[in-house]
Amino acid sequence: MASEIHAHHGLGEPYKRKEDARFIRGQGTYVDDVQLPGMLYGDIVRSPYAHALIRNIDSSEAMKVPGVVAVITGKDLEAAGLAWMPTLSADMEAVLAVDRVLYQMQEVAFVVATSRYAAADGVAAVDVDYEPLPVVVDPKKALDPEAPLLRPDKKEKQPTNQIYHWETGDEDATNAAFAEAERNGVVIKQDLYIPRIHPAPIETCGCVANYHKATGKLTVWLTSQAPHAHRTLFAMVAGLPEHRIRIISPDVGGGFGNKVPIYPGYVCAVVASVTTGKPVKWIEDRSENIGSTGFARDYHIHAEIAADKDGMVNALRVHTLADHGAFDAAAQPTKFPAGLFHICTGSYDFKHAFVDVDAVHTNKAPGGIAYRCSFRVTEASYLIERMMDTLAHDLGKDPAQLRLQNFIKPEAFPYRSALNWTFDSGNYEGALHLAMKNIDYEALRQEQAEKRARGELMGIGISTFTEIVGAGPGKHFDIAGIQMFDSCEVRVHPTGKVLARIGVQTQGQGHETTFAQIIAAELGLSPDDVDVEHGDTDTAPYGLGTYASRSTPVAGAATALAARKVREKAKKIAAYLLEVGEEDLEWEPGRFFVKGAPAKGKTIQDLAFAAYTNCPPYLEPGLEAVNYYDPPNLTYPFGAYICVVDIDRGTGMVHIRRFMAVDDCGTVINPMVVEGQIHGGLTQGLAPAMYEELAYDADGNILAGNFQDYLIPTAMETPLWETDRTVTPSPHHPIGAKGVGESPTVGAPQAIVNAVVDALAHVGVRHIDMPLTPWKVWNILKEKGLTS
Ligand code: MCN
Ligand code: CUM
Known part of the structure; x- marks a missing residue:
């Protein structure tokens, strides 16, 4: 009997996605399938x-x-x-x-x-x-006093094209640290442009x-x-x-923020x-x-790092010009006009930081943020990872060593960043060491040196990013005033089968499976016995939706806690049926039994049936619970990515030979779903690095208005992703899970750009803006006399 009970798929099982039964048969119901x-x-x-x-x-x-x-x-x-x-x-x-x-x-x-x-x-x-x-296309020109005022409708409150100036951090302390580094250390500076791109969901x-x-x-x-x-x-x-x-x-059919x-x-x-x-x-x-519809990125960044001569970082200073288009329609929490750009100190122990963002109107479509971004974390992560590589190259240090030297140490968590965010948990050196071992980093550097001697161009790029996902807490995060909590309702039917409804909405992430697994694990059931519904506001409990990888951190927590409420009630029923006190009961997945007498027990199915047929007189009949969860903090997933590229000197083509992605999203609910999220996310990180750009001409005409001109990577362009993981649970999440949906898109582009710049650093290339098209790379090779 015990073994039967244990034969369930709980947390950590690669359970096949329930929703795929209808998707692979072409029996999904999308909006365009609705006929009235x-x-x-x-x-x-x-x-x-x-x-x-x-x-x-x-x-x-x-x-x-x-x-x-x-x-x-x-x-x-x-x-x-x-x-x-x-x-x-x-x-x-x-x-x-x-x-x-x-x-x-x-x-x-x-x-x-x-x-x-x-x-x-x-x-x-x-x-x-x-x-x-x-027409105003260039955001820098939008700030010219002669520029036409694009929004006369709001000239009372906003007399120019500038939407806002936002800043965070300690400016004086940061400036002092830079002055000190100018005297006794190093200061590096770099302009970076993150082009406008589009989420382009299939539907x-x-x-x-x-x-x-x-x-x-x-x-x-x-x-x-x-x-x-x-x-x-x-x-x-x-x-x-x-x-x-x-x-x-x-x-x-895919949302990606769109x-x-x-x-x-x-x-x-x-x-x-x-x-x-x-x-x-x-x-x-x-x-x-x-x-x-909602675009993403379009950030013009100027970043500076102050470090000592050995490369120990001290301060970060960032100024950004953000192109928001004609209306400021960035989808983000009310209090954060630049999203969570505050995460730009990354995985490194900066003592001081100061960041400001000026946002302007131009004659382009409104939107901003969307596209697997975690509220501007893609921009923040790109800038810090590019800057760390630049610092390494300028100092002649190995970029892996420079990172290891500057990481926030595992024992420093919970860690308060210079921009005042509390990172819940992390082990950055653990992830980077694993990625380096998996890909044999030392051997690759050896190979690179040999190839370089032969005139071949090979580069190795690293990204050791920190993410920030799972908004709320509600007191800091809201949408149009509505606090960012989330919810789950669990109903156990008399025969022990479960219908759960969640406040978040899947667009392909597999919630019908993974949320069933959370409940199954909490109640000791098979996920087959748990159906999860969402997306209908007449039936689902109120929730704030799926974006910024918040479903698992927030609704996932609500789901575990709702299931635990059900279990608590089941325990009271078990005590009644077994005629013992609740304190005399012990739980094993699927069943309560009397301490010291394991044969004397009641399964969750017995207890569900009793809830409707033989409920203790002092309890309400039925077995269901609802939980609304307001998280105490965000979760901080992270990862270490290493990309290896070869560049063709004749064509400027960048070939990604290997890409090793080590991710850490805390406790993993479903490794297969997580792997799928990572493959998709890496491909959406490859996209802006190499292909995608929503470009406009000087008259404001869109130059990439269809999939012939807006290049999304297909299976042909996508390299074989190699993945691995470390597990550093979130200390405040009921099951220790962090979000993962956006991590790979946040972490990947800079690994690729770092690899390409690494391949060309010896000839004096310091930075190349995305996308790294063959034409762009070939022109650089030509300039450096490398095309032969
Ligand atoms: N998961 C898990 N274990 C973890 C973390 C997550 O098993 N420790 C599972 C989750 O339970 C869920 C999936 O992985 O089934 C993604 O979870 P999570 O990271 O919480 O992200 P969300 O569910 O909130 O999804 C949002 C995220 C975002 S913001 C974008 S953008 C994006 C992404 O997901 N859009 C997607 N991935 C997408 N995948 C598909 N197929 N389609 C989209 O539109
Ligand atoms: Cu920023 S894209 Mo997702 O948060 O839906």
Whole structure:
């Protein structure tokens, strides 16, 4: 009997993903699969100009197109008080432009028709009269006094194109440390640009809005990473009663941060459904997704390190110019305009740091942050890892040695950083030593020296990054005022089978499996006996959604604690049934038994049945629990990545020969899911390093508006990822787990750039901005006389 009970898949088992049973059969339900009787279709008229006044919109020809039912313009929305909506960064964004457009692809009118084709024909027939205005593409030029003011709508509060100046750290102490290093140590400086990129999920954004006039109920199927938060925002903005709004986020084909904001198309579909009384579907196409929805990065960084002559770092100074586009719509907690950029001191024991960020408007699409970023940690991590390598090269030190020398020591945790964040746990040297051993670092350096002597270009790049994920605590983190906690509800049915509902929303991360494993481990069940639901605001407990790798740190904790509440109640029932005191009971996975008499026990299934059939008279019947969890701190996953590249001198092609990724996300729930997250995340770190860039020309035209021009890596470009891990549990998480979803994307780009610069350092190359295209690399080789 005991062995039977132990035959469960709990924590740490590579349990196959439950959701894949429907996905691999093509039986997922995505928003575009939703078909409702009488459904209408929306399509959007978008601006061809990056900056222009709208003189007139003539929809008369569009209304003549067979099937077109309505054309909604900014003026129509203005009349209803809906032309503007709040962004997640306290700005106001035009739902449909009223009198001016601020970026190419901006939403100008919404055409509703009986078919998708008729809607597109209607869009083509809408005649918009524009008066083009001067365009600001370069964020540095946005700050020129002569630059056109892009947001006259808010000139009272913001008289220039500068959105904010944000700073953190001790400026005086940092400056003093730099002055000291100028005299007795070393100061290194470097400009770094992290280009604008796009999350580009396979499924674009879209929705089906269904307003029922008789009941006043609005149901919206939505590609949403945060359905509850979106419900509340819809209620606040549209003035609809929140209990009559139901957001259903069905299967989502990738989010990567792209599906955190609310987009104009969603609002237009809702307005169209309310006006026509019919369900309205709006699904954007690929170019619309790339051109108009939340972008990522676009940080122009100047960084400086003060160190002693031996390379012991002392202070970090960073100034950044952030290009936020036309509206400040960065998806991030209210109090953190630059996200968690504070993590830029990385894994190193800096005594002083000072960081500031100036954000500006340009004539580009709004957004910011999204794309496996942990709220700007990608930017922070890239800068510190590039700078550590630069310092090593300038001092003629091995970059691994320089890191080992400067790491925060394992015994220093919990560690208070110079920018006042408390790192929960870490063992950075452990991870780096493992990565070095796995890849045989010494032998690679040997090989590099030999190759260099023969004129061959080989480089080794290291990244030993620290992540910060799992927002809240609610007192510091909120979205539009809603505190960032998360939740889980566990219901144990009479036969011992479990239905759990969680406040977070999977977009491919496998929550239906891993959250079932958490409950299974806590209750001693098989994950087969636990089904996990999410994404329907009418049934799931309130949660803040899935982004910033917060699901496991926050909702995962709520799930463990809800299951423990169930176990506590089961224990009371066991004491009653076994006629002993609770203190006389012992737990083994799946069963309570009497101490010293292991044969006398009750399984969790027995206890579930009793909860509904023979419950102690002093308890409420039933067996369920809910937990809302507000974390005491964030979790700080980390990793050590080593990348080996060979550069072709004839073509400038960078070939990634090996990539060793050691990750530490604390206790691992499902190693197979974690490995999948790491493979995907590494590939999304490779992408900006080598391929992706959302470029604009001087007139604000998007140069990469489809997958022919916006280069995402395919299986052909992706190297064989080698992975390993160390396990340093989080001391404050109920099961010791940290998040992992974004770690590899945070950690990977700089390992690749460091490797390429390492291959060329001996000829004086100090830095190359991403993406490392063959053309860019070849030009450097040519300049250095290496193309032969
Ligand atoms: N996990 C685990 N053990 C751990 C940590 C995590 O088994 N110690 C599991 C989790 O239970 C979960 C998965 O790994 O099934 C990822 O967990 P977590 O790190 O908590 O991240 P989230 O679930 O909050 O996912 C968000 C994160 C983000 S912010 C982006 S962006 C991203 C990413 O996940 N988007 C993704 N990975 C993605 N993967 C897919 N397939 N699709 C996306 O859109
Ligand atoms: Cu920053 S992309 Mo994820 O947090 O959804």
